[in-house]
Amino acid sequence: MRTAVAETPVIVAIDGPSGTGKSSTSKAVAERTGFGYLDTGAQYRAMTWWMLGNGVDIADPAAVAAVADKPVIVSGTDPMAPTITVDGTDVSLPIRGRAVTEAVSAVSAVPEVRALITELQRSIAAHAEAGIVVEGRDIGTTVLPGADVKIFLTASPAVRAARRSAELTGQEAAGVAATQAALARRDAADSGRKASPLAKADDAVEVDTSELTLPQVIECVVTLIEARKRSER
Numbered sequence: 001m002r003t004a005v006a007e008t009p010v011i012v013a014i015d016g017p018s019g020t021g022k023s024s025t026s027k028a029v030a031e032r033t034g035f036g037y038l039d040t041g042a043q044y045r046a047m048t049w050w051m052l053g054n055g056v057d058i059a060d061p062a063a064v065a066a067v068a069d070k071p072v073i074v075s076g077t078d079p080m081a082p083t084i085t086v087d088g089t090d091v092s093l094p095i096r097g098r099a100v101t102e103a104v105s106a107v108s109a110v111p112e113v114r115a116l117i118t119e120l121q122r123s124i125a126a127h128a129e130a131g132i133v134v135e136g137r138d139i140g141t142t143v144l145p146g147a148d149v150k151i152f153l154t155a156s157p158a159v160r161a162a163r164r165s166a167e168l169t170g171q172e173a174a175g176v177a178a179t180q181a182a183l184a185r186r187d188a189a190d191s192g193r194k195a196s197p198l199a200k201a202d203d204a205v206e207v208d209t210s211e212l213t214l215p216q217v218i219e220c221v222v223t224l225i226e227a228r229k230r231s232e233r
């Protein structure tokens with residue numbers, strides 16, 4: 001009779017700039033592996049949604065910092081139905097709107113905001129049963145530096161803009177050039193901030209997704225996770 005050996009949860013960190021495929025890849029990898037999935041960008045967006053709705057001047061870091069502990073942000077980690085609520089309200093749709101997208105880099109640059117959200121992220125990861133795929137900008141460098149697998153996704157600016165503008169519709173739609181400019185502004189703000197900027201961890205595997213299909217990127221990440229699991233047995 002074989003004795004069951006409890007496996008330790010596997011932590012996977014997936015970072016990279018906007019539109020490189022972090023969310024699509026992370027969700028699919030989590031589904032394939034049976035892990036949870038955490039979209040940390042959604043948490044910064046939820047905080048930003050609350051600030052805008054409560055009339056906080058997001059250009060004033062002290063004003064943002066003073067109330068950052070007020071909203072209660074809860075993330076559901078089922079990759080097939082990820083959820084995000086603020087004070088019990090489902091904000092999964094409004095956090096994707098242009099107002100939040102344009103304001104989120106300013107709010108997420110405030111150190112007090114980052115400290116609160118980082119603590120929340122670590123707590124969620126610590127409670128993952130089989131494992132969790134956590135996607136963001138500073139997961140491998142700051143939030144979970146001890147992650148078992150670290151991936152840094154990239155893609156050319158033109159490819160990212162084309163992907164993004166293909167999914168925007170109605171009032172949110174913009175031309176590829178305008179979308180590329182908006183992505184570049186957000187990347188510059190996210191990479192240039194003092195507190196925990198967007199960066200590749202030294203031990204992360206960089207995957208350029210420009211010429212890869214989504215299934216190829218997913219396969220690549222699953223292969224890295226399997227290799228890591230084998231090396232630990």
Ligand SMILES: Nc1ncnc2c1ncn2[C@@H]1O[C@H](COP(=O)(O)OP(=O)(O)OP(=O)(O)O)[C@@H](O)[C@H]1O
Pocket residue numbers: 016017018019020021022023024025041163164167209212213214215217
């Ligand atoms: N390898 C790929 N090939 C083609 N399209 C892709 C690929 N990866 C992702 N996409 C598409 O590109 C768009 C952006 O992907 P996704 O939302 O996963 O990126 P992201 O890095 O999470 O962006 P953000 O940080 O802004 O949330 C989506 O429409 C997605 O379907």
Ligand SMILES: Nc1ccn([C@H]2C[C@H](O)[C@@H](COP(=O)(O)O)O2)c(=O)n1
Pocket residue numbers: 018040041042044045104105108109135136137138139186190
């Ligand atoms: N770990 C993270 C995740 C996200 N952010 C900030 C920076 C992004 O512009 C914004 C929205 O993220 P997205 O939904 O586009 O992935 O949130 C961060 O600072 N750190």
